[in-house]
Amino acid sequence: MLRLFICLGCAMWFALPAWGYTPKDTALLKPTFSQKWLTLETEHFLIHYRNSHLSYAQRMAAVAEKVYARQTPRFDWQPADKVQVVISDSFDGSNGGATVLPYNQFFIFMSAPTKGELLDNSPWMEQVFTHEFVHILHLDQSSGTQTTLRTIFGRFFFVFPQIFSPAWVTEGMAVYEETDEQKRFGRGQSALYDAMMRAEYGNGFRSFTELSYQGSWGTDWPGSQSYLYGYYFFEFLTAQYGEEKAFEYLRNWNANIIPWRMQSRAKKVFGLSAESLWSEYVQYLDKKFAQEMAGLPQPDYTELVSTGRINSNPRWISEGDFYYYREDGRHHPALQRIDPTGAESEVAEIEKFIQVDVHPQAGVLLSRYAVCDNVNVYADLYRLNKKGRWDRITRCGRYPRIAWSHSAERIAAVHVNEGIAQIALLDPQGTLQQQFKPLAEGEVIGEINWSPDDSRLVAAVYRARGGWNLELLDLNTGHWSPLTNNTHLEQRPRFSADGKSVYFLSDQGNVWNLRRLILATGRIETVTRTQTAILDYSVEEASGRTRVAEYTANGVMLREQKIKPWGDTYAGxxxxxxxxxxxxxxxxxxxxxxxxxxxxxxxxxxxxxxxFAMLYADSEDNSLLQFYLAGQDVLGFHAWEFAPAYYLEKNELGGSASYVAYHRLALFAEREYDTIRASGNGVLGAWREETRFQALWMQPFNSFDGTFQVDLGAGHETVNRIIEDFGQFDSYSDNLGGISFNWSDYEYYVHSISPEDGRRIRLEYEEYNVFGGGFHKGGIVSLDWREYISLFDNHVLALRAVFGKGDSDAKPFQLGNEQDELQSLGGRIGFGYTGYTLRGYGDNEPRLAGNNLSLYSAEYRLPLRELFDGFSTFPVGLGKIGLTAFIDHGAAWEEGTSKSFYTGVGVELSPELLVGYSTFRIESTLGFAQGLDSELGESVVYLRLGAEF
Incomplete structure (x- = not known):
């Protein structure tokens, strides 16, 4: 369960884009013990914050208690204990996350959103706090037998019935509750959500099972469809049956002993099967969005790109070159250029993209996420050099939004820190020249743009009382002045070439379109048309054209339109x-x-x-009763597990214990008993007692370009053989210390079935008998190099080479089996690793063992299908399905003897099994291997399983 909690915690905290290389360090984005942390207690919450965030924490406390008073009556539920809340400033992005295990807790990143689905006129703190607290109120509920079991066993995974809801139920309810149409708060009332669902209407709405299995794992566009469809589902229930029925649909699961009974859920409340209720929902969507589409004009445009998913950040410069960012889910994200003839080329690959600006002379300026202080993720600036590589010009600068001046002598950037935003001016080398007065806490600066004479900036600015509007900053006086003041969301302002107008995007009329503000009159005109939403744009005034990034059912597409005013003008x-x-x-x-x-x-x-307790028994005279206890503190500084076991036949105590400190130090201890010979028929029983202690220190050096990690480990084990009534008759002891150097930089894209475009390298040295009294002695050095070569359409050639050499008395290498085996001495810490895969051969063959090792492997991995669908009543489906053809070639030999290589070939089918709709993903592999050596080779069929939560 500790591993489950850690897994949930990592998923909760990790809010970065999921595609491309990301460090595996569990400390990334987490609080660090070197910071001073305080706790602010209210009637219903414990708010944890850094000492410099007191005023933010006090504001959150006041908001929290108001949200509590508003939401708990609606759910008819109050958490038994105070909810733990963590305020984090470790990420220059906007997100939050909640879990009810091992206690009710959630976190919030301080940076407010300036674009996308989260953009809102409600304050970020209130919006995100409401959403995450609703998750707590929903998932924490139970009744009947489940409440009784929770009283006995505590907060055990399976006594939280609402956890087993499909993702669209959980997220849909949270978005429904964050939404207030009258106040224009929340995603459910937003013009963007309407646009996204109009795109779905044109493409055909998804079935009950399609949406349920897409959940957290699916690759289909949009990635947020659980939020989108989930919100409109609860809107439909309220419109069709009344809001009380919508809440009853949630509460009737509170006593579920058997999870995932979506059929029962629908029938109990509405008398319909889950599919029939969904059919009514689709009819509601058809009617609602057919009416919306009928009221929108048909745009006239020219398609610029044919590849879907994300094509954004258009920049059309004066020479006619057009730049944009592309992420298609199959290749490395990149900056693209279309020249005046229409020819397209890749300019450079981009990691963790935020924003690009292009100047005709100064070139390309990039804001992207970078790892700072090894665990924080902040926005830094990069410039593209003449060799097509990115030069980093700031270090932990925290500049997520940028703009070149027309003279190219200065860079304007929005600087964010501890929830505070201000304008900063830098020189082209990234040196800070000037910072203007910060805005008040809770106020935000969106995208910025220079006036033609470089004397002013125009910006989208969020003010606590006025929401999002456009403002001008006089760079000589530092004075802000309003350009607009209304209830619309207004974003991405840019001056016209003559400085007499400002183009911008807004949701006026509940449709995101490009507008133009005439500065002399203050009147605004709409100059584009869309049936969904225009999310970004670039204008070429000389030709009267604009190239826009427009939301579609296949992604954000680039299209060209003529700038043509239509509809009524209005005052901004x-x-x-x-x-x-x-x-x-x-x-x-x-x-x-x-x-x-x-x-x-x-x-x-x-x-x-x-x-919880587990009773285990098998036919080999092994039976035991084991208890499990675990815990981890809310900041993640300490995590532990204690699992004592009583072996019934042997009348002995064993079990395991572990402790992880600050994501760096891991300690493990375990004792287990295993029957060698069962007693009976006059034969005395015999068993093996195995005791192990292991310690590991992990020190990564994180980067989004690749992570270097040093591991230090030590392990000790003692194995005693015991005969019933006579006691110990044989003993074996071993110990080691080791150091390893690890590098990883491989990519993983939306449609990948395997790591791509990179490598994993592990160089390791181990010394046996470092503490004395060990069976094995001497050192072992090994190199394990795995290279991933991306071919086309996520086909991957995976190559592996392993070389090892050990002293004559050290533990020998062993080839064979269908997967690498972590040997028991250092298995949980990754050392003592001497068993290596040679598929098609047994795992204890003496001719495949020795103190020297050479192993080569080549695999061709190809994706077959992405299904993400399955059964409705029996909640099992399939996600990605891949096929691998492989060849292994290896030898192990003693020093001074000849080496013989053995070869195995085979295929592996790897379907992702989705269990419980979007609850579990089981990565399965069904393989067939054939050893080609006529004497040692075997024909083997094998199955491997692994789960993700």
Missing amino acids: LWQQRAPVESIENQPAFDARQFTDISDYSPLPTVLPTSW
Whole structure:
């Protein structure tokens, strides 16, 4: 269960784009012990924050209690204990995450969104807090037998019935609750959500099973479809049956002993099967969005690109070259260029893209995510050099939004830190020249653009009372002045070439279109047409054209339109408008009253919250009763597991224990008993007692270009053979210490079935008998190099070479078996690793063992299909399906003897099994291997399984 909790925690914290190379360090984005952490306690929450974030934490405390008072009656549920909340400034992006295991907890990144689905006139803190707290209220619920079991066993995974909801139920309810149409809060009322669903209408709505199995694992566009369809599902239930029925649809699962009963859920509340209820839902969507489409004009455009998914950040420069960012899910994301003749070429690959700006003389300027201080992820600036490579010009600068000046002598950037935004001016080499007065806490600066004379900036700015509007910053005085003041969302402003107008995007009329503000009159005209949403643009005024990034059912596509005003003009600067109806704008809002502050202590959350027992018995006279306890503190500094076991026939105590500190130090201990010979018929029983201690220190050096990690490990094991009534008759002891150097930089794209475009390298040295008294002695050095070559359409050639050499008394290498075996001495820490795959051969053959090793492997991995669908009543489906053809060629030999190579060939079919809709993904491999040596070779059929949560 500890491993489950850690897995959930990592998924919760990791908010970076999922595609491309990312370090595997579990400390990435997490709190660090070197920082001073405090806890602010309220009536219903414990808010953990760094000492410099006091005012933010107090504001959150005031918002939290208001959200609690609003949401708990709606769910008719109150958490039994105070909810743990972590405020994080480790990421220059906007996200949050919640889990109810091992206790109710969620985190929030301080940086507010400036684009995409999360863009809203509600304050980021209120929006994200509502969404994540709704997850807690939903997933924490139970009743009947499940509540009784929770009282006995505590917060054990299977006594949380709502965890087994498909992702669209969980996320849909959270989006439904964050949405307030009257206040224009939340994704459910947004013009973008309407646009996304209009695109789905044109493409055909998804079935119940398609959406349920896409869940967290699917590769289909859009990636957020669980949120999208989930919200409209609860909107449909409310419109068709009333809101109380929508909440009853949630609550009727609270007593479920058997998970995933979606048929029962629908029948109990609505008297319909899950598919019939979904059919009604699709009819509702058809009617709603057919009416919307009928009211929208048909745009006239020219398609610029044929590849779907994400084509964004269009930049059309004066010489006629056109640049854009492309991420198609099959290749490395890249900056593309289309020249005036229409010829397209790749300019450079891009890691962790945020924004690009292009200047005719100064070239390409990039803002992208970079790892800072080894665990934080901040926005830094890069320039493209003449060799087509990126030169980093800032270090931990935190500049997510950028713009070249027209003179190319300065860079304007939005600087973010601890939830505070301000404008910074830098020289072309990235040196900071000037910073302007920061905005107030909770206020945000979106994209920026220079005036033609480089004296002013225009920006999209979020103000606490006015929401998103356009403002001008005078660079001589530092004074902000409003260009607009209305209830629309207004983004991505850019001056016209003559400086008399400002182009921008807004959701006026509930459709995201390109607008033009005439500065002399203050009037705004709409200059594009769309049936979905225009998300970005670049204007060529000389020809009267614009190239836009437009949302479609296949992704964000680039299209060219003529700039042509249509519809009525309107005033952008309203004389009167009500303030945003947020919690913080209410007269009674008072954050300063929350002063119950103490130093952070891990003890309250590191204690166990559950226990469970397992009775095991087999036909080999092995039976045991084992208890499991685990815990981890909310900041992730300490995690532990204790699993004592009582061996019934042997009348002995064993079990295991582990402790992980600060994601770096891992300690393990275990004792187990295994029957050698069962007693009976006058024969005395015999068994083996195995005791192991292992320690590992992990020190990664993280980067999105690749991670270098040094591991230090030590292990000790003792194996005693015991005869019933006589005691110990034989003993074996071994120990080692080791160091390994690891490099990884492989990519993984949306449609990948395997790592691509990179490598994993491990160089290791181990010394046996470092503590004395060991059976094996001497050193072993080994090199394991895995290379992944991307071919086409996510086909991969995977190559592996392993070389090893050990002293004569060290533990020998062993070839054979269908998967690499971590030997028991250092298995849990990755050392003592002497068993290597040679498929088509047994795993204990003496002729495949020795103190020297050479192993070569080649695999051709090809994707067959992406299904992400399955059964509705019996919740099992298939995700990606891949096929691998392989050849292994290896030899192990003693020093001074001849070496003989053995070869095995075979195929592996690897379907992803999706169990419980979107709950579990089991990576399965069904293989056939044939050893080609006539004497040692075997024909083997094998199955490997592994699960993800």
